[in-house]
Amino acid sequence: MFSRDKNLHALERFIYKHLGAREASAYLFANIVGVHINIKTAAQCELPAAQADAKTMWLLTKKLKAIGLFALFDAKENDNQVFYVAKSRKRAESLRSAFQKLHNQGSTAETNTIIGTLLGYPASAVQYYIRLHPENGISDNHKEMMARNRFYAHSLAHENEEFAAYEAPLYKYLSRHCPRTAKILTGNKSKRWLD
Numbered sequence: 001m002f003s004r005d006k007n008l009h010a011l012e013r014f015i016y017k018h019l020g021a022r023e024a025s026a027y028l029f030a031n032i033v034g035v036h037i038n039i040k041t042a043a044q045c046e047l048p049a050a051q052a053d054a055k056t057m058w059l060l061t062k063k064l065k066a067i068g069l070f071a072l073f074d075a076k077e078n079d080n081q082v083f084y085v086a087k088s089r090k091r092a093e094s095l096r097s098a099f100q101k102l103h104n105q106g107s108t109a110e111t112n113t114i115i116g117t118l119l120g121y122p123a124s125a126v127q128y129y130i131r132l133h134p135e136n137g138i139s140d141n142h143k144e145m146m147a148r149n150r151f152y153a154h155s156l157a158h159e160n161e162e163f164a165a166y167e168a169p170l171y172k173y174l175s176r177h178c179p180r181t182a183k184i185l186t187g188n189k190s191k192r193w194l195d
Helices: 002-019 023-036 054-066 089-105 109-118 123-132 140-148 156-177 179-186
Strands: 042-048 070-077 080-086
Touching: 002 023, 002 042, 002 054, 002 179, 023 042, 023 080, 023 156, 023 179, 042 054, 042 089, 054 070, 054 080, 070 089, 080 089, 089 109, 109 123, 123 156, 156 179
Parallel strands: none
Antiparallel strands: 042 080, 070 080
């Protein structure tokens, strides 16, 4: 177990070295940790294109592999290098395929369900997102909820249960095993942390 923790901390240092120790970097690392500890089955991540040279991507792939994760790099878009992280190539390819379908064919309930499920979101949140977007608009209550939660679109009726199932275990893990990242994330007082 020590080796896995050591490798996880090496990944954390690598991300902060290349992207700076800031909230966006901590968010990227936390998403990866979510896959590492089985809260998420996969994650869609981004690196600024300026930092995504071949050597950096090779090193990132190596550091992810050291903690048992696979990285699949996609095309650059909007000045970012998009990549998918999962415990298997097949899962990463499934997420990339679903996002490509979303990009090429537009938002559908089927595609959003696949993406939400692969990202590990609770079913109540996925169904709420599908009902909410895009044609139904966003209520003021939902905007407030989005502002206080960090990782995904919670559902209004089940926000606390979803937070307890998805975000709280991640925050507990980060607080215990990755205090540097926890400190950066807790610096944003507008976002929920462990209550």
